[in-house]
Amino acid sequence: MYKLIVTDMDGTFLNGLGEITRKNIKAVKKAMKRGVQFAIVTGRPYVSVKDILNDVKITCSCIGCNGAQVTGSDGKLITSHYLDTDNLIKIIRIAKEAGLYYQLYDDHYIYTSSRLNLLKLLKSYSKKSIKRHITLRRLYRGIKRLFFTEVSLKHDLLGFVSERRNKFYKIQIASVSAEDLDVVCKKIRDVPDIDITSSNYFNIEVGPKGVTKGTALEELAKSMNIKREEIIAFGDNFNDIPMLQYAGCGVAVKNAEPPVKKEADYITKSNEDNGVAYAIEKFIFNDEG
Incomplete structure (x- = not known):
């Protein structure tokens, strides 16, 4: 039973x-x-x-x-x-250099550094859904997965993390380009003590190893x-x-x-x-x- x-x-x-x-x-x-x-x-x-x-x-x-x-x-x-802060900083830099949207998770909020990048990402989703014939329902479901709660804006998110006042469970990186995600994923794999997974076709999620x-x-x-x-x-x-x-x-x-x-x-x-x-x-x- x-x-x-x-x-x-x-x-x-x-x-x-x-x-x-x-x-x-x-x-x-x-x-x-x-x-x-x-x-x-x-x-x-x-x-x-x-x-x-x-x-x-x-x-x-x-x-x-x-x-x-x-x-x-x-x-x-x-x-x-929690993710090791030094390793998280490395991952943030990789995502920033690639120009991909990312957000961090702690016990209370989801953080992002730019609402403009968020809007650009949503616009890209809409265009991609038309090109790939993705249904609006599937698109909505994907967006709901990415933005579970109200996102807290931190313009200098890297600096915020570097202050080490907060501990973070994971970082999510998103793009409608599978190629861009693949490139970033390969670079992130070189960061120690992390594991990579995914919950949708346009994201990767990085958390503590094991x-x-x-x-x-x-x-x-x-x-x-x-x-x-x-x-x-x-x-x-x-x-x-x-x-x-x-x-x-x-x-x-x-x-x-x-x-x-x-x-x-x-x-x-x-x-x-x-x-x-x-x-x-x-x-x-x-x-x-």
Whole structure:
């Protein structure tokens, strides 16, 4: 019997409009009433998750920033893994030299150095969506993933980081040019003690080495005295693979990237078609319908 359900947010638990569907809410609450634990595992910081959960009256633990931030159901920080400041400075310089948009994540805000660059990026997304025949819904979903909460403007972001007053969980770098991202990614790989992942076709996310959704899920499960075979995990993108591999049952939604589906034990319906709810009914309540 599964004792813990964990799910990614964007593209998995949320639909394309960034909302939790009624069926997903109902299925999760039904499982929780039966005594099954529930947790969110996301690239978002906790600050951008709590209001969404509060709106649907779900109280649970949250693994944020791709595993770097673990918060209990009471909203208190359990564990945190930060990027080394010197390494973060190196990454910022690489992104700046390439002229790519980037933003940093700490416990309270998402920081950027230029709203103008943000607007340019959004304009590029619009043009790219037309050229690549990307649907407006997919474009919106991508933008929602990038800008989870209100962005705090720091004109001298590099100087702000250099002051070492704040610690940061991750840096996200974005571009509609796969070639530009690839060049930057290759340079960043030379920076020590970091890991690189992605949550969309136009971004890379850099966090502390050895920290993934999978490692954080292991930490959380141990704190709950839950074995890995008692966990069912849901995801759709590359940064979800480690937790799908760790869980006893890794479930990919139908809209997941092909490599994610390859690692999954089961493929459920899409996020638009209440895939999380469908699989919960199937695996928790043994309801095929």
